Amino acid sequence: MTKTSDGYELCRGYINGLLKTESGKRNIERLNEEIEMPDNSYQQLQHFITDSPWSSERVMRLVAQNTSDLYADQHDYRSRDVGYIIDESAHLKKGNYSAGVSRQYAGVVGKVDNCQVGVYASLVWQCHSTLVNCRLFLPESWTSNPERCERAGIPPDARAFKTKLELALDMVTADMAAGVEFGWVGGDGVYGHGWELSNAIDNMGLTFVFDVHCNQLIYTVEPTISVPEKKPGPGRQPTKPQTDIDPITVKNYGTSLSSHAWRNVTVRDAVKGPLTLSIHAERVWVWDGKGDRAIERVLVISRNLADNKIKYSLSNVDYMETPIERLAYMQAQRYWVERAFQEAKSEIGMSDYQVRKWNAWHHHMALVMLSLSFIVKERITHKLEYPLLSCRDVRLMIIALLTQDEAMVEKRIAQMAVRHDQRRSDIERRYKIA
Known part of the structure; x- marks a missing residue:
């Protein structure tokens, strides 16, 4: 992040916009409507996400390190129980100008479609998972076209074709070098x-x-x-x-x-x-x-x-x-990565961006990861008091707190208590049936 007050305020505003805007509507215009910024904030946000020189790689590295430390601080932590799990996710897009966009397989719809595909790494511990690194996959139709790469702002050192497996290995190597602790590497x-x-x-x-x-x-x-x-x-x-x-x-x-x-x-x-x-x-x-x-x-x-x-x-x-129990645990942990994708997309706008440039895509993903890691931290911090706390619960509470309206905060707490009681009753009923 650039070391200026404007940079921090724009970062805060962008993340607040992601949290406050509803799913499917998180473009720069809607984000700008939801945050309290100066009159020219639209242009500032656009520049911040697209052209500002702050390092998305550094932000993701800090997210990975902080998540690793968060897990390590828990009383029942064992590093062998943390999985570094790799998965990809597609983001459907129109047009041909967004970096890496191509007709390729999109798991989100189960068929070939026009989309961008990112390869992601997640740190998974027990029932908690947060995204900590990513690489944008560039098909050969991009890497073989220097002019197209230039228009999308893809740096020269990123234009060599790499398979998804090579991108995954790059992330493992980078996060190991950063001191991130995990017990095994997984993937589909x-x-x-x-x-x-x-x-x-x-x-x-x-x-x-x-x-x-x-x-x-x-x-x-x-x-x-x-x-x-x-x-x-x-x-x-x-x-x-x-x-x-x-x-x-x-x-x-x-x-x-x-x-x-x-x-x-x-x-x-x-x-x-x-x-x-x-x-x-x-x-x-x-x-x-x-x-x-x-x-x-x-x-x-x-x-x-x-x-x-x-x-x-x-x-x-x-x-x-x-032990076979250990093997079963490790194999089953990939489920939580899918949950992390669902939460990042529905609650934080992971796929809602409307940017084309390479730099903007990575900036957006870094801020989504930063937001998701904060929510995971809140869920772990309050797991004894609120064991059923969900990503959406935390997001709604953040929105209420941002209003600085005590009545609204109390209302959200009361609504959350009702939801948790309903969830608890459903869980108990299902366990009796099981």
Whole structure:
């Protein structure tokens, strides 16, 4: 952040606008209507978010460090229980001028659409999750077009094409260097597919639990790899390495298991009753088709007893030393990242921006992360007094406090108490049914 009073006031005004404006309406005009700033505040806000030289990277680094410290200050903290979980999120956009916009897969609508895609990192501990880092993905249609990058304000050193996995590794490396503490790295099948990210994380000495697709190939016993010793003669195709046994898919492996191969593990208390998963874990081997040996991994398969959904993951944990309850916990924690995305979008306007430039996109995301981390801090600070405190509860209380109207604050507290009583009754009823 620029070290001027104007910079701090504009930052405060922008965040207040994000909190006070309703979902879907958080453009600069609406933000400006909601905050008490001088007459020329619209132009100031636009300049602050688009052209001001303050460092979004530095803000995100502070968010990551402060969140790490916040978790570490809790009496039941163990660094091994903190996950550094990577996921992507799409932001639907019109037109062709916003940095990185392209027709690409958008998970938010489950199909290819015109959107920007960000790769995000979240620090997850118990039931708390906040976004702490991000990278904007640039498709090759952008990185191969210098003029287009120039118009969108993309710095020259950011114009080289990077896969989403490479962007994820950049974030892990940066946050480790910043002293952020976590027990493992996680991600969905996009980041668990293939070998690039998991092998890099393994080589860094970190633990990972990455989801994989149902067609992921594994070996149930260690295969022997035969590697050709001599180069082929003229006109002959090189002989590829081969294994002495055939792999199987994780789906086929899972369907072959008997009922005795599964253990029921209660992962956490949820609003609809205890979340119980049927878990199977086994040592397996994977091979990239190139090396001279297969790599040992642990396959974790979970089946949700409520809806029978199945999830497959691979990890580099010590199979003999890691309890199955621990594996179930780590695999299930990705749920909280989805919750963080939902809250950031619905309560803080993560996708509501109307900016085009590279700098503006990162500035907006940094301030959303700063806001979300504050809300997570408030929920943790008041968890004994208000165990059902939600992101929306905190946002509504902030808005009331900004009015400096004691009657409004008391009204919001009373309304929150009624909501919490209703939630508590629903939870108790569902637990009785469960």
